[in-house]
Each structure stands twice: as structure tokens, then as C-alpha cells.
Amino acid sequence: MNNENLNVAIVGATGAVGTKILEKLLERKFPAKTIKMLASKRSAGTEISAGGQTYIVEETVPESFEGIDIAFFSAGGSVSQKFAPEAVKRGAVVIDNTSAFRMEEGVPLVVPEVNPHMLNEHEGIIANPNCSTIQMVAALQPVKEKFGISRIIVSTYQAVSGAGAEAIDELEAQSKEFQERSNSKADILPSASAAKHYPIAFNAIPQIDMFDDSGYTLEELKMMNETKKIFGDQNLAVTATCVRLPVVTGHSESVYIETDDVNATVEDIQSAMKGASGVVVQDDPSTQTYPMPLFAEGKDEVFVGRIRKDPKHPGGFHLWIVADNLLKGAALNSVQIAEELIK
């Protein structure tokens, strides 16, 4: 790919992630000659201002992708299913932020700090992993590289912004109903398309996305399957419980790992992570230093703390991993994939 003067498109331009992709492209001075903002017919004509310029949103049609070099997709799985092949057909490389193609063969699933080499094998579509997966594999990669990891058991603490702008509005409205909290109006969470909705304010909902026949949610299965694909290790034992919290932005994860090196210490784990790109260790109990979602909002990095050794199981460690789910979990990682692609 010509690595200058690129024509870029963002599908889902009016969404939370689409807007942040535009911001990150500008902030990181991505060499785009043009940026075309695409969305549904309903949003066509919307003006988006960023970096001193105004972008006018156009309706997405197959012809939108004529002459496009890189197309970011973040408008839901069905839009990707419909238009990503049209973009590829016209010569664009698609970086897809939905789950539509993630597990397909021939579609690299990439976190640039972890498996950039997979980019060489794409056939037009590159998938951006699920938000909760990205921050976990980014933090664990240096540990895996140095000590090996055979097992991961993760419980998540996920923010509502992962469910879109309406979920944020719902949390804000419900948060005012402190006294009447169990009767709060709920229309969006756990999933807009679910039959039942529950208040998220002052609650924890152990359902993100819909259920599979196995009893796991699709969110949990994404974490389990995507982690194995990204790490290129189908024998890795990964299992997950995903929970939605009354947090606006910032996913947290209580991650338990078993390393292959039973002699690894907390200091070993910390020092492996300290050298890693995009990872910040915030881990000092003596000063109450640990990551929290409220302070990760708006930050690019993945934050790790509460690193502890399991007293009963050699090689077992706990970690507390926090990141902005809209940035490293979505928009930033997509833009980093594009940067890696044109290197």
C-alpha cells in the first residue's frame, strides 16, 4: 500500500467509536489525503467537526468505496457483512471493529502490540478484536512471551459505553433515582435486543450480549475464542465471566493466570510489563496505587495493577487490568492496525 496520501473511509461515522477513530487519525497525524465519513441514510448530511475541519456524513452505498484505500467499519455486524465485501472488491483494506468476521479463517485478528505479523496474511479484511479481549491480551503479551501462560480465568467489570450512547443516557437518568432505584425505567441494558431489560445504576448485570446454548454469553465466548486466535494457541485454557457495571467508560478485568514458570515473582511480572509498549504498571499498595476505570477514561494505555501471587498455586497470579474501552478497546486499536499496515 502506498503509505502517503491515503483515501480513508469511516463507516459508522456518527457513532461513539466512529467519532473517536476520526479523532485518533487526526491526533496521530495519519497520512490521509481524504477522510470520507459514512453512515446510514438517516444520518446523511450530519456535520462532524474535528481538527478545525467540517466533515459531512454521506450514506453508505457500494460505490462509496471507489478509490478508498482503508475503510474502518464500526456500524454493527450486519453493516459490515453487507458493505465490507463491497469495499474489498473495490480495492480497499477493511479494518472491521464488529464481530462479523473475527473468527473467520483468512481474517487476521490483530492487536498491534501482540500479533502484528498476522497482518501479512490478510485477504482484504482485518478484524479488530472485542474491547474486553484487546486490553487483556495487550497486558498479558509480555508475560506470555517471557514466562508462558497456560491458563486464564477472567471476570470483567464492563462500562456501559460499550453498549452505545443510549446506554450512557440510561445510566445517567437512572443514577438520579437513588431512592427508587429498583423501579428505574430500563430499555437498553443488558442488550437493546434482549427480551428483558434491567436497571444498571446501583446494580451489576451478569449478562453482556446474548446467551449461547452453552450458558455462556457471546461476550464471554468472544473473550475465550479471540484470545486463543490472537495468541495463536488453541490449547490455551481461557474462560470468562462478563459483567456490566454502572461505569460510563473504562473496562476493568480481574484476571487470574497460570504461568509456565513456577518460579516467576511479582517483580518479574511487573518488570516484564514495564517494558511493554502501550502498557502502564500502576501497582503500589503502599500508596494505594492501582488502576480504576474512572481515571482510565480518555487515556490510550492499558493500565495494570494489583499483581499478586496465588499463595497456594505456584505460577498463579492475579492482575487487575483497566483500559478505555472506546480507545484501546476500539478506535485506537483500529487506527494502530492501519498504521502498522502502512509501515
Added chain:
Amino acid sequence: MNNENLNVAIVGATGAVGTKILEKLLERKFPAKTIKMLASKRSAGTEISAGGQTYIVEETVPESFEGIDIAFFSAGGSVSQKFAPEAVKRGAVVIDNTSAFRMEEGVPLVVPEVNPHMLNEHEGIIANPNCSTIQMVAALQPVKEKFGISRIIVSTYQAVSGAGAEAIDELEAQSKEFQERSNSKADILPSASAAKHYPIAFNAIPQIDMFDDSGYTLEELKMMNETKKIFGDQNLAVTATCVRLPVVTGHSESVYIETDDVNATVEDIQSAMKGASGVVVQDDPSTQTYPMPLFAEGKDEVFVGRIRKDPKHPGGFHLWIVADNLLKGAALNSVQIAEELIK
């Protein structure tokens, strides 16, 4: 003990748990002839109304325990340290809800559904376990009995009411600051006595109680050590991560267990629990049925759902366990201990 016409005292009578102990004694028709409400000098004279009667709070002094048969303590560890021996000296049996004596030899640590037999070995003081421990062992006991449990890895999602009435007020005030949430005033959490305080609204704080040199918090160590003592199994591998959430009442726990029976199924686990006293299985993904803290508030039972088999580890299961931390986690369990004692 004479099992009728008992003289009962509640130390910490004005606190959240003390009030609930009184309520549970009345609701469950505990055979108390008198109930003496005790607190600090500051609270002496306070009137507490319950069950159509008014109780006047008295200052706690050693002589308060003359003639008392059962004394419930829930006024902090230092109050228990000072006055529990005075109560025992005067012939009372102490049921202590603080962590003051829990790990001492000769002090039974009791959840009546799990280890009632330990009550025979008390020397005057019986300890009520930590809230997060009680609900976990109550739910796991039927599984342990039927299939054996060798390992527990738990991540908690804990409510602010565990940190007292001031923490509830703080959450309510901060919840109104949706836009300015990262600048919310914080004075109580993670721990009133900690050097630093962080907002809990729209956040998750991975610190409950203070840190030990091991990097674990005292709350985490309580779960780990108390579980082994209650189950009477020092070889049990238990490890915990404890996290505070913007939830008013109701602790949730993502619990991963390894059973000894590698052939156990989800249905086996469910049916073992369905027969257990005090445990309610709420587990049907097809109807989005699972426990949530917002709906456990005010309920006596321990609720369990999201029971799933680890696809990679035979015998490994996930459970999602929720209970009212002020009731089964504190007041109710204390009253149940008293009931067991006079059986």
C-alpha cells in the same frame, strides 16, 4: 442454655447491622425476654422503634452484660476486643460480627448451614464470618458435600453499605455528579482510615479494607482464611480479588471452583444447590434469569446463577453468587447462630 426467656444485648445498636439484628430477632420471634440496645456514650439515649416497641440505647460498660445470656457485637473490632471478654466473664455467649476473634483457636467461625457442629466447641465467643465469605460458603457447601471442592478463585463485586452509612451517603451524593464524576468529593471509600479516597460512583475500586505486606487486602485475606476455617480444610486453595462497586446493598461474586468429580455436570451442581437450606438457584439463560444485587436487597437467601462448565478444565465451574450483605452477610447469620445455639 435455657432456651426460653433469654436476656439479649446488641452492641452497636445504632449501626446498620445492629438495627437489622433487632429486626431479625423480632421478625423470627426469637425467644428474648429482654433486648438491651447498647452503643457508644455519644449514642446513649437514642430511641429505636421496632415491632411496636421503643428501645432506648444505653452506653456500653462492663456491667451492661450482667444477666445477659446472648450478646451480639457489631460495633467494630476494638469495641469487641474491649467488651466481649467482659460479657463472657459475666456468663454471656458473645456472637461477634467483627473480625476481632475470627481466626483465634477456640472461637468457632460459623455459618449455620455449613458448620453448625462447631458451635459445640465455643469458649464464650462465636464469630460471625465476613459478609463476602458467608454467602460464598453457604452456596458452595452443598457442592462441596456432594462433589468435593479443591480450589476456589473468586472476584467480588461489593456494595458500599459494607463500609457503613456514610459510604451510602457518599455514593448518593456522587451519583448526582454525572458530568463531573472524576472530580467528585470523596472522604470515605475505599476505607475511611485510608490515606487516599477515591469516588465510587461510576467507578470500581479494587481495594476493600487496608493492604497486607503480601499485596492482598485484608478483605481478600479474610475470604481466603475464613473459608478454609469454616470448611475445616487447610489444604483448600482459595484466592480472592475484592472490588468495591457503586451498588448500595448486595454483594455479588464471580466464583470459579474446581470440583473433585470431573464428571459433574451443570445440572448436578444446580440440583445439589436446589435442595440446600437458604440457597435459591436463579439460573435460566433462556429467560435472562440470574441474580443481581439490586434485587437481592432485603432478601434473606443466597442467590446463585450463571452456573457453567469450564470447557477446557474438567471439574471446573463458574458460579455467580449474590446476597444482601447486611442480612445473610451479617445480621441474619448472627441471629441464625443464636437460634442454633438454643436448639
